[in-house]
Amino acid sequence: MVLSDSKESPNWMTSAMSQVLYECGCIGATNYLRIAGHLSLTQGIAVDIKSLRAAFEGLPGFCAIDGDSGWFIMGPTENSTAANRVRKLMSVSTGPVGIDVIANALITDDRWIERNDGGALCVPPIYVLSKIIASWSWIVGDKHNKYRLRKPISHIELLNETELHILQTLERKGGGCYQG
Known part of the structure; x- marks a missing residue:
């Protein structure tokens, strides 16, 4: 579920993916809580973990590190x-x-x-x-x-x-x- 004050919800997936790639490119991984926080602070929306999981888990390059805490890698991090x-x-x-x-x-x-x-x-x-x-x-x-x-x-x-x-x-x- 995505909650937003605006009638037209911004394209949160683009912002989320950009942040995921940035964090994986720097520290090698990220987690859903960090991405939800980023979206809240930059887009003014609340995206729940279920929606984030659905958005990322099927993408090429996705690798879950810890399902319980939501840490994952997106793409190769060999040169992070x-x-x-x-x-x-x-x-x-x-x-x-x-x-x-x-x-x-x-x-x-x-x-x-x-x-x-x-x-x-x-x-x-x-x-x-x-x-x-x-x-x-x-x-x-x-x-x-x-x-x-x-x-x-x-x-x-x-x-x-x-x-x-x-x-x-x-x-x-x-x-x-x-x-x-």
């Missing part, structure tokens, strides 16, 4: 902003990387927040994040939520000039760096 951030992290890693480290890398990405004008993008819950990562072909995880690359990736191709400089400085100083 989150995937690119994780790819950089994995390219400089000397061993498997835990889901907690990956989540922290995403949560503390100031540039991500700036790109969204301080908006409402957020890192999904850990169990959702692990399912998003599992959908990427270039990474493999174990039963303990530790991840490694399927094939090595050159960090030189991924890191920007500043990141390369920081990495070179760390390597000259003997390696690791810890947040503290």
Whole structure:
């Protein structure tokens, strides 16, 4: 059911799909509650979960992550902003990387927040994040939520000039760096 104050309901599906693709392109997934909230704030309408499920579940590229909480992926997310951030992290890693480290890398990405004008993008819950990562072909995880690359990736191709400089400085100083 769609509730609206106007006699002519705006084309909410276009706005909803645009937001779904934006969020999946950034964080790798979204959920029905986030899309309903977006429609309420931008279109002034209330779209229930049943209507959103009906609109999206049959579309090509739809993949439910968690039916109960409504998290889903729409289309490939291998090159999402989150995937690119994780790819950089994995390219400089000397061993498997835990889901907690990956989540922290995403949560503390100031540039991500700036790109969204301080908006409402957020890192999904850990169990959702692990399912998003599992959908990427270039990474493999174990039963303990530790991840490694399927094939090595050159960090030189991924890191920007500043990141390369920081990495070179760390390597000259003997390696690791810890947040503290």
